[in-house]
Amino acid sequence: MSPExxxxxxxxxxxxxxxxxxxxxxxxxxxxxxxxxxxxxFSVFPLGLLMFLFFLGRDMSERxxxxxxxxxxxxxxxxxxxxxxxxxxxxxxxxxxFDFYATLPISKHALLLSFLTRAVLATFIPGIxxxxxxxxxxxxxxxxxxxxxxxxxxxxxxxxxxxxxxxLYAPDTRAAVYATQFMALLVAxxxxxxxxxxxxxxxxxxxxMILPTTYAAEAWRLLSRVEIGGDPSRxxxxxxVLVEFVFISFALIEYKFDWRK
Amino acid sequence: MAIPQQVxxxxxxxxxxxxxxxxxxxALDKVxxxxxxxxxxxxxxxxxxxxxxLINMITGIDHPTEGxxxxxxxxxxxLGESALARWRSHNVGIVFQFFQLLPTxxxxxxxxLPMDFNxxxxxxxxxxxxxxxxxxVGLADHAHKLxxxxxxxxxxxxxxxxxxxxxxPLIVADEPTGNLDSHTAADMFALFEALVDEGxxxxxxxxDPDLARRAHRVITIADGRIVDDGR
Ligand SMILES: Nc1ncnc2c1ncn2[C@@H]1O[C@H](COP(=O)(O)OP(=O)(O)O)[C@@H](O)[C@H]1O
Ligand SMILES: [Mg+2]
Numbered sequence: 001m002s003p004e005x006x007x008x009x010x011x012x013x014x015x016x017x018x019x020x021x022x023x024x025x026x027x028x029x030x031x032x033x034x035x036x037x038x039x040x041x042f043s044v045f046p047l048g049l050l051m052f053l054f055f056l057g058r059d060m061s062e063r064x065x066x067x068x069x070x071x072x073x074x075x076x077x078x079x080x081x082x083x084x085x086x087x088x089x090x091x092x093x094x095x096x097x098f099d100f101y102a103t104l105p106i107s108k109h110a111l112l113l114s115f116l117t118r119a120v121l122a123t124f125i126p127g128i129x130x131x132x133x134x135x136x137x138x139x140x141x142x143x144x145x146x147x148x149x150x151x152x153x154x155x156x157x158x159x160x161x162x163x164x165x166x167x168l169y170a171p172d173t174r175a176a177v178y179a180t181q182f183m184a185l186l187v188a189x190x191x192x193x194x195x196x197x198x199x200x201x202x203x204x205x206x207x208x209m210i211l212p213t214t215y216a217a218e219a220w221r222l223l224s225r226v227e228i229g230g231d232p233s234r235x236x237x238x239x240x241v242l243v244e245f246v247f248i249s250f251a252l253i254e255y256k257f258d259w260r261k
Numbered sequence: 262m263a264i265p266q267q268v269x270x271x272x273x274x275x276x277x278x279x280x281x282x283x284x285x286x287x288a289l290d291k292v293x294x295x296x297x298x299x300x301x302x303x304x305x306x307x308x309x310x311x312x313x314x315l316i317n318m319i320t321g322i323d324h325p326t327e328g329x330x331x332x333x334x335x336x337x338x339x340l341g342e343s344a345l346a347r348w349r350s351h352n353v354g355i356v357f358q359f360f361q362l363l364p365t366x367x368x369x370x371x372x373x374l375p376m377d378f379n380x381x382x383x384x385x386x387x388x389x390x391x392x393x394x395x396x397x398v399g400l401a402d403h404a405h406k407l408x409x410x411x412x413x414x415x416x417x418x419x420x421x422x423x424x425x426x427x428x429x430p431l432i433v434a435d436e437p438t439g440n441l442d443s444h445t446a447a448d449m450f451a452l453f454e455a456l457v458d459e460g461x462x463x464x465x466x467x468x469d470p471d472l473a474r475r476a477h478r479v480i481t482i483a484d485g486r487i488v489d490d491g492r
Contacts, residue, residue, distance in 0.1 A: 019378065022377050026374060029366060029370065095359070096357070096361065097361065099355075099357055100357065100363075103320075103346070103349055104346065104350065104375060105350040105378055105379065107343065
């Protein structure tokens with residue numbers, strides 16, 4: 001068709017990648033007016049939990065505090081992305097916002113990932129802030145591992161399919177907000193994010209196995225040696241499972257996300 | 262094919278049936294139509310008569326159930342999603358009823374955005390081109406304002422500048438004046454007239470018979486059929 005975008009295999013991926021970077025750039029420009037508000041919003045939940053650690057957790061061991069802090073951060077990375085994508089998609093659907101994007105020669109993956117990446121980037125700042133505050137004031141420090149970066153990225157991307165579909169099938173923006181927030185609460189309190197798995201009732205132990213956050217938190221705990229007697233071979237498994245969730249997410253978007261409806 | 266040539270639009274017995282549950286709704290019933298390059302066409306008809314469906318066939322936003330849609334030598338009815346999006350990016354500028362500007366990009370950024378994804382306009386010329394398009398629609402002084410700081414008419418003019426970003430030969434607008442007062446709507450049509458003088462082909466859906474008369478040709482549609490093809 002055009003010399004800029006040919007059908008040579010491999011170039012489709014390259015042009016998708018290019019679209020993704022362009023869209024993310026425009027998304028970031030698009031977010032600058034509300035950036036401060038967004039950061040504040042993304043920080044509220046983890047900061048609240050940090051307070052909780054401080055007031056209630058004086059008698060907790062450092063290991064317990066680390067355990068909760070990691071759960072908290074995994075929550076932030078997985079849920080902020082899902083919430084942002086779900087609500088963004090809901091808003092666009094209600095306001096015919098996809099009409100314009102649909103006229104651009106871009107893939108829906110590139111667009112959704114740009115929504116998500118905006119949220120992930122916005123989560124890194126409060127995430128780092130919280131780790132710093134935790135170390136300074138609450139004597140909870142987490143050892144750094146280079147594997148943390150891919151882990152957090154996988155964590156965020158593992159939930160994007162769910163967010164996109166909630167946004168798409170919700171009848172309006174408000175329903176999308178409720179549904180994503182309901183999901184988020186479920187993940188926060190009914191899965192082994194802040195509560196050790198053994199302490200959960202059996203049915204919740206089972207449902208937690210289909211939540212990527214369970215594996216993300218376990219992996220981080222293994223990396224930080226917070227998991228008592230953790231089996232290092234589980235780490236590999238956790239990464240594999242997360243990658244699978246990311247693939248499922250992509251497949252959901254590919255086959256179920258019809259943005260022109 | 263870097264520069265799209267002027268194109269003739271041809272619809273051949275196009276039928277569109279919407280399926281909702283058990284019910285079938287015939288939105289277009291064997292519609293045939295030809296629009297020549299440089300024509301200024303208004304599409305009129307009652308609400309629900311099939312105006313949007315008709316022009317969505319031409320832009321490829323929607324697919325015909327039966328029949329053929331040709332724009333130049335491109336068979337629109339056979340193209341898949343991504344081929345269509347690429348074709349559209351080079352050949353059609355679309356103007357929406359609700360403007361659809363990105364709310365936190367300035368006017369000039371909104372106009373530059375489609376150039377980034379199309380790639381035909383060299384990077385260094387994009388800002389300059391966006392500014393000259395805004396000048397053309399009379400908004401040079403507002404280039405750095407956000408859509409919320411502009412009136413409805415001004416926003417729609419930004420949207421027209423954006424539709425022109427990649428210099429498509431065809432402009433399609435579905436009730437672009439539906440949210441504007443009659444004076445502003447008339448300004449919009451004056452702008453379309455100027456674009457037709459430059460050689461663009463323009464299809465506009467409108468409710469307003471006075472505005473429609475300003476087009477070269479008025480197509481009237483009722484119950485999914487063209488009852489007057491304006492020829
Ligand atoms: N996506 C759809 N699903 C089912 N019916 C539709 C859809 N889009 C349009 N229709 C129906 O097709 C008919 C023509 O619609 P449309 O082309 O939007 O009319 P107009 O633009 O003239 O108001 C209407 O009866 C409308 O309800
Ligand atoms: Mg309509």
